[in-house]
Amino acid sequence: MKKLTQRIDRERLLLGIAAPLLAIVAAIIVTTLVILATGKNPGDAFSDMVTYGTASDSQVYILNKATTYYLAGVAVAIGFRMNLFNIGVDGQYRIAAFFAAVLGGALTTPGWISIPLIILCAMGTGALWAAIAGILKVTRGVSEVISTIMLNSIATAIIAYLLQPGKLAELQSGGTVVSTKPLPKDSYFFSFDTGPAGELWGFIVIAVLVGIAYWFVLGRTRFGFDLRTVGQSESAASASGVSVKKMVATSMVISGAVAGLIGMPTLLNDSHQFSNDFPSGIGFTGIAIALLGRNHPVGIALGALLWGFLERTTNHLEFQGYDKEILGVIQGVIVLCVVIAYEVVRRYGLRRQQQRVGAELAAQAAAPTQKQEVA
Amino acid sequence: MANRDIDITVAAGTVHALCGENGAGKSTLMKILYGMQQPDEGTITVSGERVVLNNPADAIARGIGMxxxxxxxxxxxxxxxxxxxGAEKLHGIGAGARARIxxxxxxxxLNVRPDVLLEQLGVADRQRVEILKVLYRGAKTLILDEPTAVLVPQEVDALFDNLRELKAEGLTVIFISHKLGEVLSVAxxxxxxxxxxxxxxxxxxHTTSKQLAELMVGSELPTPETEESTVTDVPMLKVSGLHLSQTDLDGVERIILDEIGFTIHKGEVLGIAGVEGNGQSELVEAIVGIREPDAGSITLDGTDISRVPTRRRREAGVGYIPEDRHRHGLLLEAPLxxxxxxGHVTEKPNSRGRLLDIRGARADTERIIQAYDVRTPGIEVTAASLSGGNQQKLIVGREMSHAPKLLIAAHPTRGVDVGAQAAIWDHIREARREGLAVLLISADLDELIGLSDTLRVMYRGRLVADADPATITPxxxxxxxxxxxxGHLEHAENDEDGAR
Known part of the structure; x- marks a missing residue:
């Protein structure tokens, strides 16, 4: 019996890896064709990507980028596990980063007080912003897709209104950049010095902790089980005593709180202020990464690293005379292939498992006395 | 579910019945015949011509309908x-189609009226529409999957008349059923x-139902007879004045549950008979706490649970075998x-405090699989890959593992093979001896009469009649x-005497 379960397990694992691998291979093929179509040599492009992408300064850059992307992926994945499509991660992290930056600029307390306060402020703001969509969904039945898209626009408008000199922002010395009051040196998050390769953001530690917490809460706690139950079957969840509405609202809030963290690596480790060039659109990147990583904590990490790698290396390709749109092509193809490959592999896996169960039962029936040895 | 060495020959112009346990491979065979699944080996011959059915459209083109x-x-x-x-090309969508129908x-x-809205039709009428749909597409061979599961005896007779009619016109019918009596009478x-x-x-x-059952399971036909009564006078569940109404889209208020009241004692099985859609599902959902009634009270073992959330009710000892196990009883893509x-995440052995006890849950799953004879290669396979009967045995095992005070069993043996059916009946009987109160809802009247200590009939949201299961006939x-x-139904030579 033991052997049997192990075999099915290993096959599940293989199938799990098959889908993203398939998607990446397909993306490489499509990219090759695109580069060929532009009359360039794809082999050179790929070898350039590999050599440049593995250089030590690139490694640090990729890890820093991946920290942000990882948090975005987890924020989206929490919603996905509940069957909630939180498109609003984008608005949630921007408005959270903005208010956290305002608070951070105003604080004069020592770092060990201000840094936790800034992070909590970001998580709280993100959670509140997401809660609006959650409450609308459970009380009025408003689709979270629609409400979060709109809340994204509202967040943009609010930030644009408040990010003006005289409101919550000031004109920087150069005279071209408007930003919140910069954080005092004391409120900078620690970073690892890697010598000439640059600085590795310390926030990567928080990202890893978030990943562990995500894995633990979902897989090992009653709350996580309830959450997954609702995601898999709302009807079964309510029959088994989970309050679906409460769960929807709660997970939306948690998703928003994690979304609040997305802007923190940039704010605390890099820019130290919220200006009108603060990175935007990472919420949408998070959707792609959560899909790529299959909502799995390790999968999301790999997805985030891949995204960082692609960004780093295709930027460099531009200097080598390749078209800069290649990045968009590769990313788009990967996401598309991932969605298709997952569905194909999922159906194949399910059918295959049913066949195996049937075959094994038939074998057991044929030799009922040797149940243990069969298979 | 695997098929091997299947040999079946269906003569034109006959009703051919297909019997077998769930998980025996009937559904797979039907899927192959209807082109939904492809066989690894073997051939299908229709009217002397070998065919390959890649999808249902191929099957329909060959005159096979389902x-x-x-x-x-x-x-x-x-x-x-x-x-x-989906068949607009055949006779258009207007007068031509109406004439053909x-x-x-x-x-x-078939007695089908083409211009009635479907929502106004009962189950039996809907079934006739389904049959007509298949005939309209030119089917010469009809496959009927468990057609009598949702019908009352009178409707079953009407259906069988229809089938004989089809046969007389030279059509071929493949009829799948668990019910041996029906199979013997029509096939x-x-x-x-x-x-x-x-x-x-x-x-x-030349076959009796006993012989047929022996062929199916290799053992004797089980009957749902209860032995001596175990009913006590200690009330376990008391429902009184339960009322539920719903306003539909047109603003018309529809009463779903109307002044429902009954008491189930320790060791008693209360059976509720009724055509589906007369409020049984809603009654169950109200007792489990998924649906909030407008009025009325529910008392379990002396405690009022009318306003208590579902999870607390289940912790308090409500076991629930849902009517639709795929929707309410299982996570199909999750492991066993x-x-x-x-449903029992807060209880031992599934959790300790706020944390899951995965090791405990897994060990207990192994125990349930052994004790309830769930046929599976292991506990890692998804629930979806088990056959219906084995899924149900897992659910029964799970619910019984928490020492329930009240078991709500809605169609506990629907779509379950004869062997598993007997096992489930045994478990219910055994628990009843130990003082369990059971609310049994079933469309299988033999099951209801055989298992229940008390019978009630539900019609349009009301409990309209009661009967003694010892004397009443289906x-x-x-x-x-x-x-x-x-009123109270008495067994009599003349049916009318039963009405009051």
Missing amino acids: VHQHFMLADNLTVLENVVL KEISEAYG DEITVIRRGTTVGTVDPR WENRIL EELGSAMTGAAS
């Missing part, structure tokens, strides 16, 4: 629209499938051990279920 167990009809369309949907309806005595030939292979074809004129946790119960009789 009436599914769960109807595939749109409520908000008329009968005509439902019939032509009427023609078919008259030819086979010209019966093929039995066991563990994925055909074990024999018999002539119903996670399904063992479902036919008498059936007529009360259609609203023809009420």
Whole structure:
């Protein structure tokens, strides 16, 4: 019996890896064709990507980028596990980063007080912003897709209104950049010095902790089980005593709180202020990464690293005379292939498992006395 | 579910029944015949011609049609629209189609009115629409999957008349059923499938239901007889004045539950008979706490639970075998051990404090699989890959593992093979001896009469009649279920005497 379960397990694992691998291979093929179509040599492009992408300064850059992307992926994945499509991660992290930056600029307390306060402020703001969509969904039945898209626009408008000199922002010395009051040196998050390769953001530690917490809460706690139950079957969840509405609202809030963290690596480790060039659109990147990583904590990490790698290396390709749109092509193809490959592999896996169960039962029936040895 | 060495020959112009346990491979065989699944080996021959059926369209082109167990009809369309949907090219969607529908309806005595909205039709009428749909597409061979599961005895007779009509016109019917009595009465030939292979074809004129059952399971036909009564006078569940109404889209208030009141004592099985859709599901959902009634109280073992959330009710000892196990009882894509946790996540051995006890849950899943004879290669496979009977045994095992005070069993043996059915009945009986109160809802009247200590009939949201299971016959119960009789039903030579 033991052997049997192990075999099915290993096959599940293989199938799990098959889908993203398939998607990446397909993306490489499509990219090759695109580069060929532009009359360039794809082999050179790929070898350039590999050599440049593995250089030590690139490694640090990729890890820093991946920290942000990882948090975005987890924020989206929490919603996905509940069957909630939180498109609003984008608005949630921007408005959270903005208010956290305002608070951070105003604080004069020592770092060990201000840094936790800034992070909590970001998580709280993100959670509140997401809660609006959650409450609308459970009380009025408003689709979270629609409400979060709109809340994204509202967040943009609010930030644009408040990010003006005289409101919550000031004109920087150069005279071209408007930003919140910069954080005092004391409120900078620690970073690892890697010598000439640059600085590795310390926030990567928080990202890893978030990943562990995500894995633990979902897989090992009653709350996580309830959450997954609702995601898999709302009807079964309510029959088994989970309050679906409460769960929807709660997970939306948690998703928003994690979304609040997305802007923190940039704010605390890099820019130290919220200006009108603060990175935007990472919420949408998070959707792609959560899909790529299959909502799995390790999968999301790999997805985030891949995204960082692609960004780093295709930027460099531009200097080598390749078209800069290649990045968009590769990313788009990967996401598309991932969605298709997952569905194909999922159906194949399910059918295959049913066949195996049937075959094994038939074998057991044929030799009922040797149940243990069969298979 | 695997099929191997299946040999079946269906003669044109006959009703051919297919019997077998669930998980025996009937559904797989049907899927192959209807082109939904491809066989690894073997051939299918239709009217002397070898065919390859890659999808249902191929099957339809060869004159094979399927009436599914769960109807595939749109409520908000008329009968005509439902019939032509997807087959607009045949006779258009207007007068031509209407004429053809009427023609078919008259030819086979189906009595279908093309312009009625589907939502106004009862289950039996819907089934006839499904049959007509298949005939409209030119089917010469009809596959009917468990067609009698949702019908009362009178409706079953009407259906069988229709089938004889079809046969008389030269059509071929393949009829799948668990109910041996029905199979014997309607079929010209019966093929039995066991563990994925055909074990024999018999002539119903020279076969008894006992012999047929032995062929199916290799053992005697189980009967749902209860032995001596175990009913005590300690009330376990008391429901009084339960009322539920719902306002539909047109603003019309529909009363779903009307002044429902009953008491189930320790060691008592209360059976509720009724045609589906008369409020049984809603009653169950109100007791479990999924649906909030407008008025009335529910008392479990002396504690009022009318306003208590579902999870607390289940912790308090309400076991629940849901009517639709795929929707309410299982997480189909989750492994068996996670399904063992479902519904009891706050209880031992599934959790300690706020954390899951995965090791405990897994060990207990192994125990349930052993004790309840769930046939599976292991606890890591998904619930979806088990056959219906084994899924149900897992659910029964799970619910019984938490020492329930009250077991709500809605159609506990629906779509379950004869062997598993006997096992489930045994478990219910055993628990009843130990003082469990059971609310049993079933469309299988033999099961209801055989297991229950007390019988009630539900009709349009009301408990309209009660009967003594020791004397009542399925036919008498059936007529009360259609609203023809009420009050206390007495067994009598003349049915009318039963009505008051």
